[in-house]
Amino acid sequence: TRNGETFACPGDACAVPLLEGMNAFTFWAISSWGDTSRRGTASGMLDSQAPVISGAISGIAGDNGWFVSDVAFSASASDPSPGSGVWGLEASLDGGAWSAYTGPLTFSDGGYTVVMRAYDAASNIDTQTQVIHIDTQPPTVNLTASGEFCPGCGDLLAVTFEVTDSLSGIAGWELSADGVEISSGAEGTSQTLMWDGSGLPGG
Numbered sequence: 001t002r003n004g005e006t007f008a009c010p011g012d013a014c015a016v017p018l019l020e021g022m023n024a025f026t027f028w029a030i031s032s033w034g035d036t037s038r039r040g041t042a043s044g045m046l047d048s049q050a051p052v053i054s055g056a057i058s059g060i061a062g063d064n065g066w067f068v069s070d071v072a073f074s075a076s077a078s079d080p081s082p083g084s085g086v087w088g089l090e091a092s093l094d095g096g097a098w099s100a101y102t103g104p105l106t107f108s109d110g111g112y113t114v115v116m117r118a119y120d121a122a123s124n125i126d127t128q129t130q131v132i133h134i135d136t137q138p139p140t141v142n143l144t145a146s147g148e149f150c151p152g153c154g155d156l157l158a159v160t161f162e163v164t165d166s167l168s169g170i171a172g173w174e175l176s177a178d179g180v181e182i183s184s185g186a187e188g189t190s191q192t193l194m195w196d197g198s199g200l201p202g203g
Helices: none
Strands: 021-027 039-048 052-057 071-078 086-093 106-107 111-122 127-133 138-144 157-165 173-177 179-184 187-196
Touching: 021 173, 039 111, 052 111, 052 127, 071 086, 071 111, 071 127, 157 173, 173 187
Parallel strands: none
Antiparallel strands: 021 039, 052 071, 071 106, 086 111, 111 127, 138 157, 157 187, 173 179
16 A cells, blocks of 8 residues: 555566655565465655745836835745755855845845745755846936027037936936927937037027
């Protein structure tokens, strides 16, 4: 019997697959004359399934996969039943050494790669990777130009500006005067633009 269910093996040997979890066997041999051997017992446990890791991120989501607030990352692991049970849950940050996971991990501005590793008592292992990008800082804009010029006299205004962002990068910028667009772009820049004042009256 296996876990109380009867089975029979023809001949003098057979292989019986183990079920997930505990397997309790009782067995005996029957001769062609109908007499039987003494009953024997054996047991074996099977856990072929790796633990399952679950994770959650709390923070304010921005665009393109970036967070615009500090982030807390939490994780947990479970072992599918009937398993041997979770033996450990560990974390590695940015390729560093493994350490025991004891609670939520908090992150501020920057980019991070968190790898979680869970293993059970049978040495099955599961790993999961989470990439986190955080940018809580606004872009930086510097803008300078002289106080006045005379477009009707043929003057051009030198407008010097710089648009930078050290974390998520610039997605777009626009230079305008009283709502009239002068120039725009889709990435960081540092330049001097000569503007003729077109589109605006004097004033």
